[in-house]
Amino acid sequence: MRRLLAFLLVTALVVAGAVWLADRPGEVVIRWQGWRIDTTVPVLLGALVVVFALLAGLNRVIRLVFGAPGRMLAARRAKRTRKGYVALSDGLAAVASGDSRRAARLAKTADKLLQDKAVTGLLTVQAAQMSGDDEQLRDRYRAMTERPETAFLGHKGLLDLALKHGDSTTALEAAIQAFALQPGADGLAVTVFDLQLQAGQWAEAEMTLGVARRHGALAGADLDRRRALVLFARAESARAAGDDGRALTLALESRDRDPGFVPAVALAATLYGAKGRERKAASLILSAFKVSPHPALVAAWIGLQPGEAPLERVKRLHKLMEANPQAPDGHVALAEAALSAKLWGQARTHLDTAQAQRPTLKVLTLLARLERDETHDEAAALAWLAKAGDAVADPVWRCGACHAATPAFAVCCPACGAPGRLEWA
8 A cells, every 4th residue: 555655656746747847848958079969858857867777777787797706606605504504403413313423424514514613613522522532522622712602611621621631730721711701610619629739729729619609609518628628738738838837727727617627636736736735735636536536636645745654645545535435446545555554454445345346457456465465375366366357447548539548638649639538437
């Protein structure tokens, strides 16, 4: 309807204009280079219309002729793009079906046709993962890091590849980049923290925990345990550097974060003892021994008076045992001290209790020693030693990653380097 009205309006205007010109023909005289042309205004206007029409037609022909190559290229490009997206779609379907060969072939086809790694990157990455082509994966991940939309996935992929190949330096660099982009990503904060511990970057590890807490990636007991671990690492570094005051402060902070973290308590007690503050050290040990009886605490307790007589040691160990009368390690320590003091009855009592609780190799070996020292009964001693061959192993610090045993606690496993994985078992 609108088009009809517009057509009628234009037609009416043209007719009105023609009538108006016909009523006023006028005259036009053109003189140029000795030539003279006499005509009317309508004829001149008609001639101009014809000239403009011819020029417009010529312009259209020229554009058609010279624009043909461009249109052909655009058509070919559009055809390639359509084929590329078909290959991309089929490749993703191949990935979903588990056909690695077809996925890899279609990924190459899509990459060749589309020539846009940002578009084909995901398919190529998935195909490379299926075929195990780590070099191609690495190249693709690097390309993904150049675009803001895929940068996190690129850095995360480089991190996973580096961890796979045991390259902790590259892994840490990639982890930091990924963490900066998405600090709340699941599990990423722990990975960054662990890699920083492995690299001995204590201050950076502590900063990572702060960022993780603000973004909700770590919280509660897990966060406190990791803070205690890095504070303990800093305390050990300060002690190694000769700064015992700073080491003590850090060890106490570590203990405050995780009161059951025995290594921090033992270190703080040792440092208090070195400063001549035995009562403060004893208070720390007693408080910890109530909830976490551990040989390291017993050793720290004994270390407060290293040159004391056997009888005095027995008396002091009785005081420690008052904090936790059922502690197996306390009974073993008291039995050893009683053997040294030749208090055979006490030694046997504590060893019998320890054997009933946990018949370990050490307990049975001490029973054999008791038979030799008290009764000089070699047969009874050998009988205990025979039982010791099948005894339960004494608890040790054991790595949860490689299961290697180590006599002393360390922030990172001495065998495999895994951070924070040593457990008393």
